Amino acid sequence: MHPHIAALYNSAQKPSRLIVGLMSGTSLDGLDVALCKVSGAGLNTHIEILNFTTVEYSGDYKSKIKQVFAKRECDLELVTLLHPWVGKLHGNMVNQCLHTWQVNPASIDVIASHGQTIYHCPKSQHNHKSFTNGTLQIGDSDQIAVTTGITTIGDFRQKHIAAGGEGAPLAVYGDYLFFSSLVENRILLNMGGIANLTFLPKSGDANSVFSSDIGPGNTIMDAYVQKYFEGMHFDDGAKIAKAGKVNMPLLHALCADDFFNLSMPKTTGPEVFNLAYLKAAQGLTNTLDLTHHDVMATLNAFSANVISDAIKQCAKHEANCVVYASGGGIHNPLLMEQLLNLCPEVKAFKNTQVLGIDPDAKEAVLFAILANECLAGEQQHLNNTAQGIAGVTMGKISFPD
Ligand SMILES: Nc1ncnc2c1ncn2[C@@H]1O[C@H](COP(=O)(O)OP(=O)(O)OP(=O)(O)O)[C@@H](O)[C@H]1O
Numbered sequence: 001m002h003p004h005i006a007a008l009y010n011s012a013q014k015p016s017r018l019i020v021g022l023m024s025g026t027s028l029d030g031l032d033v034a035l036c037k038v039s040g041a042g043l044n045t046h047i048e049i050l051n052f053t054t055v056e057y058s059g060d061y062k063s064k065i066k067q068v069f070a071k072r073e074c075d076l077e078l079v080t081l082l083h084p085w086v087g088k089l090h091g092n093m094v095n096q097c098l099h100t101w102q103v104n105p106a107s108i109d110v111i112a113s114h115g116q117t118i119y120h121c122p123k124s125q126h127n128h129k130s131f132t133n134g135t136l137q138i139g140d141s142d143q144i145a146v147t148t149g150i151t152t153i154g155d156f157r158q159k160h161i162a163a164g165g166e167g168a169p170l171a172v173y174g175d176y177l178f179f180s181s182l183v184e185n186r187i188l189l190n191m192g193g194i195a196n197l198t199f200l201p202k203s204g205d206a207n208s209v210f211s212s213d214i215g216p217g218n219t220i221m222d223a224y225v226q227k228y229f230e231g232m233h234f235d236d237g238a239k240i241a242k243a244g245k246v247n248m249p250l251l252h253a254l255c256a257d258d259f260f261n262l263s264m265p266k267t268t269g270p271e272v273f274n275l276a277y278l279k280a281a282q283g284l285t286n287t288l289d290l291t292h293h294d295v296m297a298t299l300n301a302f303s304a305n306v307i308s309d310a311i312k313q314c315a316k317h318e319a320n321c322v323v324y325a326s327g328g329g330i331h332n333p334l335l336m337e338q339l340l341n342l343c344p345e346v347k348a349f350k351n352t353q354v355l356g357i358d359p360d361a362k363e364a365v366l367f368a369i370l371a372n373e374c375l376a377g378e379q380q381h382l383n384n385t386a387q388g389i390a391g392v393t394m395g396k397i398s399f400p401d
């Protein structure tokens, strides 16, 4: 037997495994690195986050990725070069974290890597009749494995696509295994660049679970701040939005996209929700000369509106839902305040910290859970293709040599 196969076979049988989960999201803020101690599998998964950090990206990383990110046309040579370059960079970032945390790389069972999404196009979004859903993540796992010397499981989304899904949201797989409750109906809400949610009824019935993207979380607000407020990456503490006034005609135009009329599950990305989308809505409503502060106030209200609408749709299925929020949006006080006001039907708004998972680490932990299932999972717990939840094991395995 190949020694790496033997090592994986041993890892799969251990009572607990050390897995480094990596997530690089649509916000391009940094690489989330979560060192997790994972025991069990399936509905008996237990996780302890031993260390977590976000390794910030340099301006150079952001500007290189932005040349191809969510762009219909770009330099294919650059895409080809970025694939190994991002993988090597992520591998070096893991090495740096393990060194800082004084963790011996030999003690890590596997790395679980999401990579960097550069384009996402479900069928509902592209106009090519002969093609299915598509999504593309770069940051080759072979590079991570060779750079760290640690077996790496990556490229999780392609199996989901192969089985008929849209390649996202994958959060549902981890949410169901880790956050299901028999005493309350839960909505797990993640507000990153794009917001998404998972609905977990207290019946525990796997067929009633669903998950969907919602629309913009922070992505348009971030893009606007980066364009018009030099040196700023996001609206820290919503200071800019708080100083502006919501423009109602623009808000209505922003909320009028066909995407919001599609039923869940559905997925989207910055390919749709971007500055061109904002400009088109401003053009339609004669609001192109609005102040930056008023635009930011309106964008903040836009995110709050679409997120609260999605929460209300879940609440129609089951009353007394408790929302557990995560992702960078929880640090935006104006967004959180509006959500509370717009969702009186929600029993309580909490964040995932009360369930034992740092809300900033949740997506990196998700990939650790998916890698754990790939290694040690015995059966598929979710299999509901009508809800876009394919019963498949995800992830491709890269050995270090
Ligand atoms: N203090 C803060 N004030 C306001 N907004 C904040 C703050 N901290 C973080 N954010 C927002 O959260 C964003 C980062 O969120 P997160 O890391 O969850 O996104 P992501 O994982 O890249 O996105 P996705 O989940 O869509 O892939 C920032 O770009 C910013 O918009």
Ligand SMILES: CC(=O)N[C@H]1[C@@H]2OC[C@@H](O2)[C@@H](O)[C@@H]1O[C@H](C)C(=O)O
Binding pocket: 025, 026, 117, 120, 135, 167, 168, 169, 170, 171, 172, 192, 193, 194, 195, 196, 213, 267, 268, 269, 363, 366
């Ligand atoms: C294609 C892609 O990278 N999608 C991301 C993105 O960021 C949030 C939302 O859009 C979600 O659908 C997904 O990530 C999370 C981790 C998911 O798959 O659940």
